[in-house]
Amino acid sequence: MQFNNFPLSPPRASNFAQEYDAIFYALVGLTAFFTLVVGVAVIFFAIRYKKGTRADRSRPMYENLFLELTWTIVPLVIGLVMFYFGTSLYVKMRTPPKNATEVFVIGKQWMWHVQHGNGVRENNTLHVPVGVPIKLTMISQDVLHAFYIPAFRVQEHVVPGRYTQLWFTPTEIGEYHLFCNMYCGTQHSEMGGKVVVMSQKEFASWLSEGGQSSAPLSMEQAGAKIYNKVGCNNCHGAEDTLRAPSLYGIYNKRRTFADGTSLIADEEYMRSSILRPYDHITSGYGQTMPIYEGQVTEEDVLNLVAYIKVLGTPTAPSPTSNVNRKSASATALGTNDATSLATNAVQANTDDPDASPTRRAGSPAVGAVAAEGRNR
């Protein structure tokens, strides 16, 4: 519970934040002032001129051109002044400097792919160096998304079929929220992650080491990615369900089938069960699994088989389960320290680089899910 925690402003971490906040607070002042003027006047009149009070009501006023012009021109002038400041900030936000470092972003339901100029890729996380102007060139693979970094005060839609741009210069080292802020379907609220602002030196070494997160995947890791991507995880979880048997620890075990025959679950059995599941239906289950023949490449199948072989052992990358996610995040909340964000920029990026879209990279939930997987 965070009841002692009523933050009143977002962190200020980009070149736009200071100017933005100045305009914002000026508008807050303006709003407070006029609300007070109207509020005080209304309450004062309501009390003073309440029916039955002995107030002076002589010479009532019904028209007054001077007053009307006053409250036509004053709001107009204030409006034009605010228009000027707002527009001048907007023009800056829409005009990236020529020397900006380019980073490319692809949005898709429900994750962000980021690609740096030297080929380093990351998901749901954006690493940037402090003090360097960064220009994002963005496109969506499916529906509308919006790339939103509150601490930087920047946001832009990510549109299918056309590039959009966003630029900023990070000014404070730290970790900040990254949100998708254009409703994009079921898991819209979980499409996001973090922006990591590093010192220029650390960023340079991060980038030259291939961003750690883009290290070549082991076959098991690649298999885990496909397992989640093609949806195996939706039915085959840690335990048998009505829909599907668990695949944990089935390697080299004997499987009994609906027609009474049985086989040892070797690599060949796994491959044929993925591509043509109805050749051998495990006893007790119906014909519910989709046929993957033609849907996945042989390379995918190899990786999947490698992954299924280690499923349920401590070395396995954890699968993402839609059932686990919520409880995991709830667990994470209990242990989450509100200050963990915006600190610790140097922390190595140990996130699963190809985390399934159902999981926020870098959120405490990831660790919790992994721990849960290992405990089984």
Place this chain on the structure above:
Amino acid sequence: MSSPAITKGELKNQPQNEEVNYLNVEHTISSWLLTGDHKRIAMLYLVSASFFFFLGSIAAGLIRFELTSPAGVVLESETYNKIFSAHGIIMIFQFLVPAIPAILGNFLLPLMIGARDLAFPRLNLASWYMFMVGGALILIGMIGGGVDTGWTFYTPYSSMYSNTQVTLVLVGIFISGFSSITTGINFVATIHKMRAPGMTWFRLPLFVWAMYSTSLLMILGTPVVAITLLLVVFERLFKLPIFSPELGGDPVLFQHLFWFYSHPAVYIMILPAFGIISELIANFSRKRIFGYHFVAFSSIAIAGLGFLVWGHHMFISSQSMYESIVFSLISFLVAVPSAIKIFNWTTTMYKGNIRLQSPMIYAIGFLGIFTVGGLTGLFLGGTGTDVHLTATYFVVAHFHYVMVGGTLLGFLGGLHYWWPKMTGRLYNDGIAKVNAVIVFIGFNLTFFPQFILGWMGMPRRYHYYYFAPEFQAYHIMSTLGSSVLGFGLILPAFYLTMSLINGKKSGPNPWGAHGLEWETASPPPTSNFLETPIVLDEVYDFDPVSEHEQDMKDLDKWESTTDHQSFPTEDHH
């Protein structure tokens, strides 16, 4: 023009027996469902729109409940998305847009201008049927699978990706939209052609001016959104390439077409409330509205400029920078007529003879809330400031300040004000006053924390925020406030219904108000006026000075004999 359906019995009874009114003239169900009487149609709208409001409120309650915990409470994301979509769609298309025009406007417009009915009574009834058929389709869609696009139906999600009941709901909104168009046509024709002798344009009550502006917006804007939604349906069903880039369309085009209607729709919702507030402030201050012409023309100015600002919803949509700047400039101009209204209402109270009865409490609450709602619009109308705030809870708070704090408070104030006229009964004004305060407090407690949430960067339409637990405290505050607000919205259903059972008879003019509607019986007879009224003076023809002198004379008598919680008799003119 045309005459309402008058039965033989009514013609015979009416002159001898003034107790016969539009409510008791006939009692059969078909006499309600086939009526041409604008007052009965208004009551049909009152019952049906209240039903939709109830459904929309349940959805709102579920949303607030779900957001008390960062990882959700009971719902799956899929369900949550359907529920916030249902909340928006029902509240906007089936309550906020029709509420004031179709309920209070329908009832009052002919009464206020001294007409026997609207210009096209059967078209008026047809409007209600279109509203109900549209509403039924929307509900069928929501029960039979729901719709998860949000009320904005942004493409290509709505046209190509969502596998929910989008088509059915869009067709429902399309049909319901035509009820707006026909109501608008009816109002414009009535105001132009059916004013009583002597009812010149500048003697019209400001509520009628507001209805006129609203009608123009409905007639000009609704067809655009109707066609746009139909195009989405065509793209869904026939893969007609309009909005989806996969087919060769442009997703941003949808936003232009949608907001071309939906921004004016904001004014369709708020202008009628402006009209009500003008009536309430003038009548409860016993004073002619200050700057009548400015207030009247500011409605027209808002309606006109309202068509030229749609692009301020799209500053970060990839539209051209120069386009955004022009839209921003025009948006700041709309602030001016809104400010004119606020200041004129406030000044009207100066040297008035103010009755603090329940409708006036709502009006005062409206002034405070709408001022905040309007001024926070400056944050969003400015291009640079909008970039960070758009689509966050700041926007949610802003438009609820305008839509709930403005339209709903205006509607409640108007309903309390004209309830005795509509039903002939007085409700308990003491409870009503307390309720107005409850609504005000509950409203601010619900929506003010959302401004801070948005400023902090909390995106709207988020089911989970476990990755940002710093938002939770404000969400809990907001949810607590919403239960107070919910209580304040349920209570009127009870005391207003009670007034029908045991309320005192109101008589024609319980408030001592001015306006033609108060010169006929409460409830009015089917033909509204037994003889055509002739208008000889200005609408808010109060004299606070002499009334005050009379008050002073009556003061002792008033304090010793009258129960302050009930309506004072206004017999000292």
